[in-house]
Amino acid sequence: MAKAKNHTVFFCKECGYESAKWMGQCPACRQWNTFVEEPVAVDAGRPGGGRKASGKSAVPVPVSEISLEEQDRTSTGFGELDRVLGDGTVKGSLVLVGGDPGIGKSTLLLQVCRNLAAAGKKLLYISGEESLKQIKMRANRIGDISGELLFLCETNLDAISGAIEHTRPEIVVIDSIQTMYREDLSSAPGSVSQVRESTNLLMQIAKGYGITIFIVGHVTKEGVVAGPRVLEHMVDTVLYFEGDRNDTYRILRAVKNRFGSTNEIGVFEMEESGLAEVKNPSEMLLSGRPVEASGSVVACSMEGTRPILLEVQALVTETGFGMARRTANGVDYNRINILLAILEKRCGYAMGRYDAYVNIAGGMRVNEPALDLALVMALVSSFKNRAVDPGMLIFGEVGLSGEVRAVSQAAQRVSEAVKMGFTSCLLPAANLEKLKGENRIRLIGVSNVREAIRQLS
Numbered sequence: 001m002a003k004a005k006n007h008t009v010f011f012c013k014e015c016g017y018e019s020a021k022w023m024g025q026c027p028a029c030r031q032w033n034t035f036v037e038e039p040v041a042v043d044a045g046r047p048g049g050g051r052k053a054s055g056k057s058a059v060p061v062p063v064s065e066i067s068l069e070e071q072d073r074t075s076t077g078f079g080e081l082d083r084v085l086g087d088g089t090v091k092g093s094l095v096l097v098g099g100d101p102g103i104g105k106s107t108l109l110l111q112v113c114r115n116l117a118a119a120g121k122k123l124l125y126i127s128g129e130e131s132l133k134q135i136k137m138r139a140n141r142i143g144d145i146s147g148e149l150l151f152l153c154e155t156n157l158d159a160i161s162g163a164i165e166h167t168r169p170e171i172v173v174i175d176s177i178q179t180m181y182r183e184d185l186s187s188a189p190g191s192v193s194q195v196r197e198s199t200n201l202l203m204q205i206a207k208g209y210g211i212t213i214f215i216v217g218h219v220t221k222e223g224v225v226a227g228p229r230v231l232e233h234m235v236d237t238v239l240y241f242e243g244d245r246n247d248t249y250r251i252l253r254a255v256k257n258r259f260g261s262t263n264e265i266g267v268f269e270m271e272e273s274g275l276a277e278v279k280n281p282s283e284m285l286l287s288g289r290p291v292e293a294s295g296s297v298v299a300c301s302m303e304g305t306r307p308i309l310l311e312v313q314a315l316v317t318e319t320g321f322g323m324a325r326r327t328a329n330g331v332d333y334n335r336i337n338i339l340l341a342i343l344e345k346r347c348g349y350a351m352g353r354y355d356a357y358v359n360i361a362g363g364m365r366v367n368e369p370a371l372d373l374a375l376v377m378a379l380v381s382s383f384k385n386r387a388v389d390p391g392m393l394i395f396g397e398v399g400l401s402g403e404v405r406a407v408s409q410a411a412q413r414v415s416e417a418v419k420m421g422f423t424s425c426l427l428p429a430a431n432l433e434k435l436k437g438e439n440r441i442r443l444i445g446v447s448n449v450r451e452a453i454r455q456l457s
């Protein structure tokens, strides 16, 4: 009956796909060389696997009898984080904070702990990576901590579970899930089965006691350590902390959220004393913008409910020899090729003989069609070596016939332009109707790319 004790299975360390044999490419996430062999205990490895029926019967509850309390949501003290979470943390939820090592996950969560402790909450910060002294050093950098914030250096989740039961904190931070292990599993900490089972236990604790648990997960590229995607489906909210390590600002993005939208982003800046919120990202992204330079235009991207102005840069130069080179930083490479083809076919520019380099200043990544018109204008501006009016904001989607199509939330974009002191706005003619009352800024409606390009001559 009992399986052999040394039974092993293969897991994809990127997404957790399970297979009886090794494979070169994961059929689920299509990554190469991600399979690792792990032992599986007979009783564990799979949630609920091998457990005996207890004979208990569960009782369903009608929806009308479920009550929502006011205090179910708690502000983290960071407006930027609250918005990404969907108006603060939810009692009994599991939040995964993923990101590259050194991006600032521990710093962010320690600062959240500091804010919440000051607001009278009871917290427990569990680190499996740093000693108490190291945490204290970090804490000293971010400022004084008052209130009930407890620290624990431990990696054994069964011991942690006991500590949580004992101290009954309202919020727990697990830093990081890849260092945690459960005694009853024979695989090493950081392996797919350990990470999964550990998260499973944390989920039971969170739901059982109504504790909010933040879990740190490192994004790892090599080694056998499982990535945060393995536990994405088990948690309530998945946040990714992104940014260039050489740059000071960081963007917090939700990729899954059971309690809010996934469109919102939070912007932070890493300073000497920890992370600071960037309340006005447009200002930050436009700082240092060259004035009267060809190939530089300002576009507007909607990040959830928030319009963000950013600088689009293009450099178009004659191809030295052979094939034209194209690169795209922060925007989709294929989109640039399509826009260049539209310029070639609909406007008669011989773009095939020119290299084109496109960049979004400040390291932002944008995937919105409303950026098209700004990209076209930046490319043509560089091609013709004519600067676009620096006081002009540009947005609009471009279709394959060269038509400029309406975009959503035009009024918000225009308002942001007004707020940031822009004097004119190049936008789809189809959006003008709804903006009739707007007299704070000059609106230039265009219905195709050729009309838009006339602004440059």
Ligand code: TYD
Pocket: 099, 100, 101, 102, 103, 104, 105, 106, 107, 108, 138, 141, 142, 270, 271, 272, 273, 274, 275
């Ligand atoms: P950390 O939170 O340890 O990253 P993670 O937990 O995601 O691995 O962040 C480490 C980086 O942040 C490190 O390079 C130093 C920098 N940092 C500051 O610039 N200022 C600070 O106040 C702190 C605490 C860290």
Ligand code: MG
Pocket: 105, 106, 107, 129, 175
């Ligand atoms: Mg850390």
